[in-house]
Amino acid sequence: MDDDKAQPEQLPRRQFLKGGASLGAASLLAWFESRAGQGKESSGMKPHVAVIGAGAFGGWTALYLLRRGARVTLLDAWGPGNSRSSSGGETRVIRATYGREKIYTAMTVRALQLWQEHEARWPRSLRGRQPRFFHRTGVLWMARKDDAFLKDSVPHLREAGRDTETLDPAQAARRYPQINFEGIEWALLEKDAGYLTARLACEAVLEGFLAEGGDYRALSAEPAQFTGGKLSRLRLSDGSVLEADLFVFACGPWLPKIFPDVLGTLIRPTRQEIFFFGTPAGDARFSEENLPVWGDAGDPFMYGIPGNAHRGLKLADDTRGPDFDPTSGERTVSAEGLEAARRYLGFRFPALKGAPLLEARVCQYEGTPDSHFILDRHPQAQNLWLLGGGSGHGFKHGPALGELAAEIVLEKKTPEPLFQLGRFTS
Ligand SMILES: Cc1cc2nc3c(=O)[nH]c(=O)nc-3n(C[C@H](O)[C@H](O)[C@H](O)COP(=O)(O)OP(=O)(O)OC[C@H]3O[C@@H](n4cnc5c(N)ncnc54)[C@H](O)[C@@H]3O)c2cc1C
Numbered sequence: 452m453d454d455d456k457a458q459p460e461q462l463p464r465r466q467f468l469k470g471g472a473s474l475g476a477a478s479l480l481a482w483f484e485s486r487a488g489q490g491k492e493s494s495g496m497k498p499h500v501a502v503i504g505a506g507a508f509g510g511w512t513a514l515y516l517l518r519r520g521a522r523v524t525l526l527d528a529w530g531p532g533n534s535r536s537s538s539g540g541e542t543r544v545i546r547a548t549y550g551r552e553k554i555y556t557a558m559t560v561r562a563l564q565l566w567q568e569h570e571a572r573w574p575r576s577l578r579g580r581q582p583r584f585f586h587r588t589g590v591l592w593m594a595r596k597d598d599a600f601l602k603d604s605v606p607h608l609r610e611a612g613r614d615t616e617t618l619d620p621a622q623a624a625r626r627y628p629q630i631n632f633e634g635i636e637w638a639l640l641e642k643d644a645g646y647l648t649a650r651l652a653c654e655a656v657l658e659g660f661l662a663e664g665g666d667y668r669a670l671s672a673e674p675a676q677f678t679g680g681k682l683s684r685l686r687l688s689d690g691s692v693l694e695a696d697l698f699v700f701a702c703g704p705w706l707p708k709i710f711p712d713v714l715g716t717l718i719r720p721t722r723q724e725i726f727f728f729g730t731p732a733g734d735a736r737f738s739e740e741n742l743p744v745w746g747d748a749g750d751p752f753m754y755g756i757p758g759n760a761h762r763g764l765k766l767a768d769d770t771r772g773p774d775f776d777p778t779s780g781e782r783t784v785s786a787e788g789l790e791a792a793r794r795y796l797g798f799r800f801p802a803l804k805g806a807p808l809l810e811a812r813v814c815q816y817e818g819t820p821d822s823h824f825i826l827d828r829h830p831q832a833q834n835l836w837l838l839g840g841g842s843g844h845g846f847k848h849g850p851a852l853g854e855l856a857a858e859i860v861l862e863k864k865t866p867e868p869l870f871q872l873g874r875f876t877s
Contacts, residue, residue, distance in 0.1 A: 479867040483557040483851060497522060500860065501685060501695035503672045505531040506538035507649075507846045508838050509701030510656040511853025512860075516699075517665050519861050524693065526685075528671035531657045532650030535777050537703045539650055540725065540812055542756045542765065543846035544744050546590040546644040547613050550600040554869065555844075556607045558851045565850035566647060573659055582655045588645040588757060589743035591627070596636040598748050605639065614642040627743075629736040631801055634749070646744050646756045647847060656849075673709065674698075674835070682835040697860055701838040704777040704817040706825075710837065713830060717875055718840050720815040722775035724788040727763040727810040728796055728803055736802065737764045753795055763809040764800070766792055769843065775815045782813035816843040824848075826856055826870040836860050837872070 498521050502513040505527035513525040532538050545566070547559040563585065570584045594601045608615045618626065618638040632638070661667060671688035685693045702709055704720035730737040739757040742764075746754040752769040759765075768791065789808060797804035819825060819840035829835040838856055845852070859866050868874060 479855075479869075480554055480557050483554070483561045483855075498696035498861070499524070499694075500697040500699060501526065501672070501693055502699045502701060503527075503685070504701035504703060504705075505657055505667070506536045506653060506701065506703050507849035508703070508841065508852060508856075509699065510653055510660065511849040512699055512701060512838060512856045513665060513853075514656060514660045514663070515853045515857035516861065517660060517663055519857050521697075521857075521861060522666075523660075524666045524668065524695065525657070525660060526668050526670050526672045526687070526693075528669075528688065530669060532653030534782070536653075537777075537815060537817055537841055538653050538846060538849075540814055541649055541762060542586075542646045542759050543649050544590065544644075544746075544754065544756065545585065545647050545847040546641055546744075546746075547608060547611060548590065548592060548601065548604040548639065548641050548644075549607070550603045551607075553607045554867075555848070556604075556611050556613075558848050560611055560613075561854075562848050562851035563643070565854065566652075566847075569655070569659065569850065573655055582648075582651060584647050584652045584655070586645045586647070586739055586759065587643065588739045590641045590644040591623075591743045591745045592639040592641070593623075593630075593632065593635045593745065593747045593749075594637050594639065595634070595749065598637075601639050601748065608641065613644075616640045616642065629742065629800060629802060630745070631799055633798075635747075640743065644744070645739075646759065648759070649846060652849075677832055680831065680833055682829070682832045697834045697836070698832075699836045699838055699856065699860060703839055703841065704775075704815050706817070706837065706839045710829065713872065714825070714837065714839075717819055717825070717872070719771075719818050720775045720777055721818060722772035722780065723767065723814050723816055723843075724772070724784045724792075725765060725767045725812040725814060726784070726789065726792045726808060727758070727765050728792075728806040729763045729809045730758065730803065730806065734802070737800070747799065753799075764796075764803065764806075766796055768792070768795075771816060771818060771843075775813075777815055780813070780815070784811040784813060816841070818842045820875065823874075824852065824870050825872065826852070826859065826866045827872045830872065 500516050500521045500523050502509050502525045513523050517523045547556045549555040566584045620632045623638040624632050672685040675684045675686035707714045707718045742757040744756050756765040822842040825840040826838050
C-alpha cells in the first residue's frame with residue numbers, strides 16, 4: 452500500500468463482523484454435503500467485484516461470482532498458473548484423506564464433483580483439445596503402525612462413501628511390485644482419487660470465465676484508496692485505477708507482502724523442490740495405468756505422481772523449506788535436495804536407482820500456522836476479502852472453495868471460524 456492514499460480506518464471488530472446471516476461451523480460441513488448434486492445458481496445482485504489473482508483460488512472464485520450474477524473483473528500480474536504462482540506446474544494430488552479434518556474430506560468430495568462436471572462442460576475449450584483435469588489413479592498411502600492421521604481418516608472416508616481399501620505389506624507388494632514396502636506396516640488405497648492437471652486447469656478456468664462473460668486483465672493491482680471502512684479502488688500496473696464494490700485478493704504467496712499488517716506473519720511462503728525422474732525405455736510400471744499417486748507418511752513425508760504427459764516420475768519432499776520470495780526467488784533446485792530425492796527414489800523404487808533427472812521445479816507453499824485456509828474480510832475494510840493460505844493442499848479445493856467464497860462474499864455471510872483471521876488471535 453502506498454502513501455498517497457488514505458490508510459485503512461479501524462473499524463470496530465463488531466461492526467465489520469455484522470451484516471448478513473452466518474454460515475456457522477456446524478453448518479459448513481452440511482453446506483458442502485448439500486452441494487453435492489447441485490448445479491448453477493443465480494441471484495439478482497449485480498455488484499462489481501474485482502478478483503485479484505487468477506490461480507486455483509481466485510480463478511474459481513471469479514467464475515462462481517459471475518454465476519451468482521456479479522459483474523466480475525479478474526486481474527493477474529503474470530497469468531493463471533504462471534511459473535511463479537503456487538498453482539503453476541503440471542500436477543496436483545487430489546485426495547479426501549484428511550485425518551480428523553472431516554471438513555476437508557467433504558470439500559474434496561464437492562470439489563471432485565465440480566472438477567469432473569467442468570471437465571465435461573468445457574469439452575473443447577483449450578485450443579481445441581479436450582481438457583482433462585482429473586486422472587483417477589488412486590492414491591496409495593504408505594503408513595507406519597501408529598499413523599494417527601491415516602487411522603483417523605478411515606471412518607471419515609467410509610462415511611463420505613469413498614472407495615478405500617487397506618492393505619498389509621504383502622498384499623501391497625503383490626499389487627505394486629515396483630514399490631519396495633520395507634518399513635511400511637500398512638497401506639491405505641483411496642481409489643476415487645488421483646491427480647489434477649494444474650496450469651492447464653487454471654487456463655481452462657479463465658477460458659470458462661471469459662466465455663461466461665467475465666472481464667480479465669493481465670495487470671498487477673494494489674489497494675489504492677480506503678474510505679469509510681472500505682476499499683474503493685485499485686491502482687493497476689498500467690497506471691489506471693479500477694473501482695469496484697467488492698474486492699477479493701486471492702494472491703497466494705504474495706498476500707503477506709500486499710497486506711503486511713494483517714497477513715505478514717500469518718502466511719509464510721516456503722521454497723519447495725520437485726523432481727521428475729526418467730523411467731526405463733518402454734517400461735510402463737511407473738506410468739499412471741500401473742502406479743497410483745503415492746504418499747509415504749514417514750519422516751520426511753515424501754510423495755509422488757506417476758509421469759503425466761511423459762514427464763517421468765514426479766517426486767517431492769513435503770517438509771516446509773526455507774522462506775521464499777515468489778517474485779524474485781531463483782527457481783533452481785539444490786544439490787542436497789536432488790541427492791536426497793535420488794536416495795529416496797532408489798530405496799522405494801529400486802528399478803529407478805540411478806535414474807536420470809529429467810526436469811525439476813521450485814515452487815512455494817503459502818503456509819498458515821495451522822495449515823487451514825484464510826477466507827475473511829480485511830479487518831479494516833468490510834468490502835475487501837482475503838482468500839489464500841493454501842498451505843500445500845489448496846489446489847484440489849479450488850472449485851469448492853470458489854463456490855463457497857462467492858456465496859459468502861455476495862450474500863454477506865460470516866465465513867466458517869476455521870477460515871477466519873480471528874482464529875489466530877482468540
Ligand atoms: C510444489 C507444490 C505442490 C503442491 N501440491 C499440492 C497437491 O498435491 N494438492 C493440492 O491440493 N495442493 C497442492 N499444493 C498447493 C496448491 O497448489 C496451492 O495451495 C494453490 O495452488 C494456491 O492457489 P492460489 O490461487 O491461492 O495462489 P496462486 O496460484 O499463487 O495464485 C495467485 C495469483 O495471484 C497473482 N498475483 C499476485 N500478486 C498480484 C497482484 N498484485 N496483482 C495481480 N495479480 C497478482 C499471481 O500471478 C498468481 O497467479 C501444492 C503447492 C506447491 C507449490
